[in-house]
Amino acid sequence: MEDILRPLFEQCASKSTTLGIIMIEKEDRLLTAMDMFDVIVIVVEIWQDKPEVIKHYSFREKKIAFYFIDERRLQEWVLLGSQPKMINMLREGHILFDRDRFLENLRDELWSPITKKQKLTIGLEFAELIRKFTEGKVFFKKEQFFHAYYYAVYALYHLGKMAMIESGLMPDSAVWRQIKQIEPEILKLYEELVLGNESIDKRLELLYLASEFLIYSKTPVGTEHLLEIMQEKPLWRFEEIAHHPQTKHYGTNLSILLDYLIERSFIVPIQVETSLKGIYERCYQTG
Template sequence: MEEMMRALYQDKTGDADTAAVVTMERRGHDDVSTDYFDAVILIIKENGRRQWEIKHYEADGVTAAVHIVATEQIDEWLTHGTNRRAVEWMVRGRVVYDRDEFMKNYRRHLNTFPEEKRQTKIGMEFSRLVRRYADGRSLFASGHYLDAYNQIVHALHHLARLAVIEKGYYPEVTVWEQVKRLEPEIHKLYSELTSGREPLEKRLELLLLANEFEMTTKVKLGSAHLLSIMEEAEEAWSVEDLKERVSFHDYSLDITLLLEYLVQRGVLRVILKETKGRGIQHRLYKAKRVPEAED
């Protein structure tokens, strides 16, 4: 297999825009980290012609997947958490080519997790947590316990990832192993939901209360990114302006729910502005900690 992999990536190491090459071999029959291929080769390009290109190969019954990825795409995956397999390859793969210590510096960057990126990722996870929790609570109230269970499991995953990021680490594929070490109380909530002996309805009822408490303790942390955006301007924000502003940060879909949640928690205040319609007013939003300018 080693000879096959070398043949697939060796010519790329001569390209001026190849920053690094990382390989990952399948560890066992049930290992899905390589998408069931015997090996994955990740070729990282600076200023790549295409953001992401995949090629599949086979020789003598051995399979390999080659992913040619631009550094911008890697950054996007890392920020938005949309391809955790690729992050695992970056973290755990074997570096076979490293121009100007690109991968060495990148892994150091992963371990330090810059504050700006951390705050953005916290904002994303918090918005998803609020959405999953709200959907789970609504389904529970309607008696749809299995659907509620699914939503609350997802909510706990976002809570877990939030806790890991808060500690200064990137969430890995095995996030619950990280949480068990960093935030054992949150790991306990997950264990109670998935393996508790009480009836499902009772487990959900208790977990909804615990989840709500955990969310309340993380409101300041989870809203910091959105508040930093809102403080860029003195005037109040419309929901449309905020949706456009956070669209890059991947939580514009949940912006309406997030805004209302933060209003209820006293983090934001509503500013009403007259419209042409009689008795109808626009609803605008402003961070409470920012004083309003005098008229």
């Protein structure tokens, strides 16, 4: 297939804006979820007018997809872990063109021990976990058990993704199959919630009891990124945390995460006087 597509590869590689080209064929296990195409080619470019362009080709009975991806968009995916299937293809696909080792350097970063980017990805998953877990318990206390069940399932999903990233893996659509090898305790919680014989309210009650300590044990690694940023100075206003270049990705989860960390003494709220009598601004420092 590489020889057949060579004219297209060479056409892309001849452009000064092309940083790298990588190919995945359907026989590769990575394409099991993309079986509408026989071949996928990723072309990474710099300063494209459009962030992503997709072109479809055919050769005899083969269907081929070319993804033209802006380098900035790709770096964002790597930073946030928001496109795990694409990232796995970048990690394991066949490199056809690589200007100045752009793709090789990216792979080195993806395969390295936990980096600052991975700490952020873990932090974002932990923040989602805390949000889903907290909101689920609110619904549980209101006896809205089906809503609580929904949030509990997704809380465990984010807990599993977090454990996988911590282990150096990139989660894909088969998270539960992967997590079985890494942290079977999380899979057991999921199976008891989904497949248990008890009533839905009893299953939820057992889940909250069993997962409380497990989530707490994940707090240091789950908040390492945020707490490292907050150690840069002694006191933070909320807006300073929310708009910091390294923490802005937490979005609406930030408030709930801060409250969780205050309850567990990782962060301390500080009252700061304002110009208005009796009104204080709530600021934060690490515990």
